[in-house]
Amino acid sequence: MVRPGAARRIRGLSDRTLAWLFITPTIVLLLAINIFPLLWTIYLSFTNYRANRANVPTIWLGADWYQSILTDPDIWAAMQVTAHFVIWTVVIETVLGFGLAYLIDKKFRGHGLWTTIILLPMMLSPAVVGNFWTFLYQPQIGLFNYVVAFFTGRDASSFQMLGDVTLSPWAIVIVDAWMWTPYVMLICLAGLRSIPDYIYEAAEVDRASKWRQFWSITLPMALPFIMLAVLFRGIENFKMFDMVNLLTGGGPGSTTEVASITLKRAAFESWRTGYSSAFAIILFVTVFGLANIYVKALNKVKSR
Amino acid sequence: MTSATTAHSIVEPSATTRRFAGSLVVLYAIITMIPLVWIMLTAFKSPDDAISYPPKVMFKPSLEGFCNLFTTRSRQTPEFIRSLGPPQGLCDSIARDRNMVVAGPSNYVPRFINSLIIAFGSTVLAVALGTLSAYGFSRFRVPLKDDLLFFILSTRMMPPIAVAIPIYLMYRTIGLSDTRLGMILLYTSVNVSLAVWLLKGFIDEIPREYEEAAMVDGYTRFQAFVKVVLPQATTGIAATAIFCLIFAWNEYAFAVLLTSGNAQTAPPFIPIIIGEGGQDWPAVAAGTTLFLVPIVVFTVLLRRHLLRGITFGAVRK
Numbered sequence: 001m002v003r004p005g006a007a008r009r010i011r012g013l014s015d016r017t018l019a020w021l022f023i024t025p026t027i028v029l030l031l032a033i034n035i036f037p038l039l040w041t042i043y044l045s046f047t048n049y050r051a052n053r054a055n056v057p058t059i060w061l062g063a064d065w066y067q068s069i070l071t072d073p074d075i076w077a078a079m080q081v082t083a084h085f086v087i088w089t090v091v092i093e094t095v096l097g098f099g100l101a102y103l104i105d106k107k108f109r110g111h112g113l114w115t116t117i118i119l120l121p122m123m124l125s126p127a128v129v130g131n132f133w134t135f136l137y138q139p140q141i142g143l144f145n146y147v148v149a150f151f152t153g154r155d156a157s158s159f160q161m162l163g164d165v166t167l168s169p170w171a172i173v174i175v176d177a178w179m180w181t182p183y184v185m186l187i188c189l190a191g192l193r194s195i196p197d198y199i200y201e202a203a204e205v206d207r208a209s210k211w212r213q214f215w216s217i218t219l220p221m222a223l224p225f226i227m228l229a230v231l232f233r234g235i236e237n238f239k240m241f242d243m244v245n246l247l248t249g250g251g252p253g254s255t256t257e258v259a260s261i262t263l264k265r266a267a268f269e270s271w272r273t274g275y276s277s278a279f280a281i282i283l284f285v286t287v288f289g290l291a292n293i294y295v296k297a298l299n300k301v302k303s304r
Numbered sequence: 305m306t307s308a309t310t311a312h313s314i315v316e317p318s319a320t321t322r323r324f325a326g327s328l329v330v331l332y333a334i335i336t337m338i339p340l341v342w343i344m345l346t347a348f349k350s351p352d353d354a355i356s357y358p359p360k361v362m363f364k365p366s367l368e369g370f371c372n373l374f375t376t377r378s379r380q381t382p383e384f385i386r387s388l389g390p391p392q393g394l395c396d397s398i399a400r401d402r403n404m405v406v407a408g409p410s411n412y413v414p415r416f417i418n419s420l421i422i423a424f425g426s427t428v429l430a431v432a433l434g435t436l437s438a439y440g441f442s443r444f445r446v447p448l449k450d451d452l453l454f455f456i457l458s459t460r461m462m463p464p465i466a467v468a469i470p471i472y473l474m475y476r477t478i479g480l481s482d483t484r485l486g487m488i489l490l491y492t493s494v495n496v497s498l499a500v501w502l503l504k505g506f507i508d509e510i511p512r513e514y515e516e517a518a519m520v521d522g523y524t525r526f527q528a529f530v531k532v533v534l535p536q537a538t539t540g541i542a543a544t545a546i547f548c549l550i551f552a553w554n555e556y557a558f559a560v561l562l563t564s565g566n567a568q569t570a571p572p573f574i575p576i577i578i579g580e581g582g583q584d585w586p587a588v589a590a591g592t593t594l595f596l597v598p599i600v601v602f603t604v605l606l607r608r609h610l611l612r613g614i615t616f617g618a619v620r621k
Contacts, residue, residue, distance in 0.1 A: 015444055018525055022440030026433045026496050033493035034459040037470035051473055106317045108326030116607055117333045123603045125554035127571035128592050132343040135585055141355040143342050190611050190619045239463040242556045246575055263465045268561055273469060280466035288461055
């Protein structure tokens, strides 16, 4: 495998050098493709740079963009839309996901097969998912409208999931819940399986009711796992882009315009690079800050 | 399965509870599957059947969707089509029924090939780098180890669009924009964080004594790593590779922002397949179905490792 010359050279290496040889390539790659761009974004956020006008001299603006973004009502509206999406999707996915995990944990016949089937949506590409849900949501021809019409007696072409101001946010929430409930379910299932049987046996000996067992054993012991799922889904949905871009593109009006869509429009449609960089930094700091606060809470729950 | 043959613990749910739980889960699974099954059915419908109302569950299967996915067509006069002689293959004969002839191949195959090259390329690189780093973090005393590991994880918290702007500028400057190499490097950097975290967990579980024994036998540290640790870590490496592959295969945000033609993968391409008079749903469904096949296979293969992969190894199963 190793040529004699190379082997001799490697034989001479201390563990310390070898450790660095092993770790450095990864760090270098991350510095080049993650940290350097991040630093560049920070620099650009203080300038008037526009990527489509590269020969216009760059002027240092200081914190102007930050000030204008933080005082812009449209940005606050986008943040509000984002917050609504995060809260609703996380709540629905957690309730459904935990419920499913609780049922699957009863180990009924064939639970392995059905679990695998339920897991399929989360393995798909958001692009593909967004795309075929667009088809399901078509008012005249879509299966979704047909099914709703069938059960409610409404006319299938009387409502547009993607074109209606009140329905379109829910159209996205439904797709996100469809795709990601299995993810929460899987983590909750791991939590439920980690609870040792003897605790229930002891409770059973004490004649604790099933209801009582659920509230004083199952839920508290699974809580760190549920919180982990909420963390991962929260971070992901704060960054939500794919699904919204494909399903509604932010419309109708700006009812589904989440932060990522605003950012994409500023960066890649109106080419306000400096402005969008400042917005990107604000988003990053927000998600990083919230995640850190949450992790502290999670650790407190874990150590209880 | 029967409680008569196994020891019956007092916490085992009763048969009725199990049956009730089972039927609810099966109901959810069926509802979940409907969109997927529907798109697969649509792939085999004719354009008229695909947009008929009420939606058709029974229909005459057609390969028109697949033909429209793989070819481009041009409209011709019936006289001209008749003058061409017999149709060139199945797709041409389907096209002729609609007064069209096949003009050439579509872009689906090149986009699919881009997906394959970029997904496999970035997976190989991410797993190689990840294995080395994971071993380094697992076995050596590295200064600031915890900080470095957290730094590696935190690179995943960044919204893709936030880094897409400078990466776009950087790639434009060094000539990597819209190239497969550029996308491979980008996906590698996104995947390597997952690879390090997952593989570190797997390698931590291999007893150090194995390498120490090999080194006592005269192997160098590096030889011990290659000949003792790597074979032990094969399952973990395979599982990690499939996770990286699935991510790179499915990625959409970077692909749609940073590629325009040359290096474009299938996810940004499939939604924009347009036929005459709007979206060609059977073709889109056919493209989607073909794109899903590898993922469905991987999911079934991966079942047992799924949990570790999606939680960065934070949860063991």
